[in-house]
Amino acid sequence: MAVERFVDSSVIRKLILLIVMAVFASNGSASGGWVIERDDRGDSPLLKERKAIAMSPEQREQQALSAAYNQALEAEQARIRDHWASPEVSSQTRWVAYSDDYSSKRVVDFEVNQIEISIDGIYTGSRLDFTAMSSKVGSQLELTLGTSIKAAVEQDPIQKAINQAYASVDKAPVADDAGDELVLKELFTAARPSAVDVRNAAATLMRKASIRYQAVNASLASVPVNTGRKLTYVVPLPDNRLRKKVMEYRPEVSKNAQRFSLSSDVMMAIIHTESHFNPLARSHIPAFGLMQIVPSTAGRDATKKLYKKPTLLSAQYLYNPKKNIEVGAAYLSVLYYQYLKDIKNPESRLYYTLAAYNAGASNVARAFVGKASFTDAVDTINTMTPDQVLDRLVTKSPHKETRDYVKKILKRRAYYATL
Incomplete structure (x- = not known):
């Protein structure tokens, strides 16, 4: 980054923005739920913010909801x-x-x-x-x-x-x-x-x-x-309560998996790992419901796909099991088929998707290139076999939670495939 010779008002605004972004980054550790940094995407709001030197609606929403929760x-x-x-x-x-x-x-x-x-x-x-x-x-x-x-x-x-x-x-x-x-x-x-x-x-x-x-x-x-x-x-x-809960939600999961070309077994494994089928699940982010949706990020991306317009979803909306599953499936589709589409091998992309679901796409990139940049990690990932990608994710991801998360999802996926 070139250093400005004169400290004018625009530089001060940039410094303030960098401080704000650093605060957000410090809170971006693996925490479960739909947490995905989007600074590497071409249409990323964060890229626009760097140009506009202003907080996006997404950031304001997340900050307000997080502050209210705390x-x-x-x-x-x-x-x-x-x-x-x-x-x-x-x-x-x-x-x-x-x-x-x-x-x-x-x-x-x-x-x-x-x-x-x-x-x-x-x-x-x-x-x-x-x-x-x-x-x-x-x-x-x-x-x-x-x-x-x-x-x-x-x-x-x-x-x-x-x-x-x-x-x-x-x-x-x-x-x-x-x-x-x-x-x-x-x-x-x-x-x-x-x-x-x-x-x-x-x-x-x-x-x-x-x-x-x-x-x-x-x-x-x-x-x-x-x-x-x-x-x-x-x-x-x-x-047999858990099995009954699985049977209760499985039709809705299967319907949305088919609708968005996803694996119902993967979706069931995500719900199990995120909330253990607790419809009232809530994390500190805050994220809500079975698939732990963050309204200001994943919720907006999912509604853009569902309704052609990014919209803020209420917590009550996301506590509704059917709505939560639909939103979760829509976002999983966006994540796999759009944000991470540059990963060529479908199996490798699935493994990366699971890790990104937990820790964010940029954070997971550290397992491959040592820095938080999915764009820089893609070329490396595409030279590896799916087994090598998986091994890197479960041994080199920066957070133990993410490493364990991927293992749990794959283990549970195998279980749900037998039902």
């Missing part, structure tokens, strides 16, 4: 700390909800396949009243089983703050009902289970519940008393 997270965790040692909130694989007074906590762990309900110990005299506790936990379990995706989103205080942030960057984001279907609809045979159905399902699950006290699963008889600490009931979910 501010809401800090506020919510402060409230949680008044009642709980660990201020846990919802993540990609764990849906976390608290009672209004924060006295109880409900967690659905989609990866471990269990529900955790934590409450204050209830005492009769000096001893724990297990009957009263079981009754309270049972009620909390019914509440969990009977909650719809829409209700879960509307009740989440962090999500409320993110929704408000949309107004500052887009007056009319494309919205959609998050869905009246239950978060755990796979536990029921009826599409709209009755209150009796929910109560019976909770009672059945409670029969296999155990109490975790001080991070140890113990029988009821051995739980200490008079400690004043919270207890967690661990409720295992049915072993």
Whole structure:
């Protein structure tokens, strides 16, 4: 880069832009979701920004949503700390909800396949009243089983703050009902289970519940008393729950895979790895839903393909499983068939696509040329066999998360190919 001889206002503006870009780059580590740097594309907004010395709508959107998430997270965790040692909130694989007074906590762990309900110990005299506790936990379990995706989103205080942030960057984001279907609809045979159905399902699950006290699963008889600490009931979910979830989503995945000339097995493996089929999945980026879509980047690229116009999608839209799968498939098509089209071998391109899905196309290029430039990496990639490309990705990618991510996707892809 040539150095300007005189420090005029344009140079100062350039320096400010470089500082802003450096901040964004420092936050661009592997983190899952649709995170892809697009500074190497010919039509990249970042290239336009370098010329215009201004922040793009995409950057403003991402900055606003990220700031709203972080501010809401800090506020919510402060409230949680008044009642709980660990201020846990919802993540990609764990849906976390608290009672209004924060006295109880409900967690659905989609990866471990269990529900955790934590409450204050209830005492009769000096001893724990297990009957009263079981009754309270049972009620909390019914509440969990009977909650719809829409209700879960509307009740989440962090999500409320993110929704408000949309107004500052887009007056009319494309919205959609998050869905009246239950978060755990796979536990029921009826599409709209009755209150009796929910109560019976909770009672059945409670029969296999155990109490975790001080991070140890113990029988009821051995739980200490008079400690004043919270207890967690661990409720295992049915072993076939994941398979039912797969069967629930597979038709929609197959339809969109065919529509966009993709492999349904790869899409299923991505959903499994990104969210473990948690429709309420949310990461810190923030990214939303089954395929962890970032509204300001992948969402805009996908809507350009779907609707011929790049559009900001609301979080509610992306929490809708069918919409999320459609958007994810559209973006995967854009990534594979457009952004990475210069990789000639289809298998090599697939491997690179998976890594780029996790860490960004430019970051992944470091595994091949030692710098964040997909354009510079293409020639090197095209001299390699697919096996060599894969080996480089799982051994030389700059982030361990990305190396493990590619392995997980390919392993799960093989599994879904057998179903």
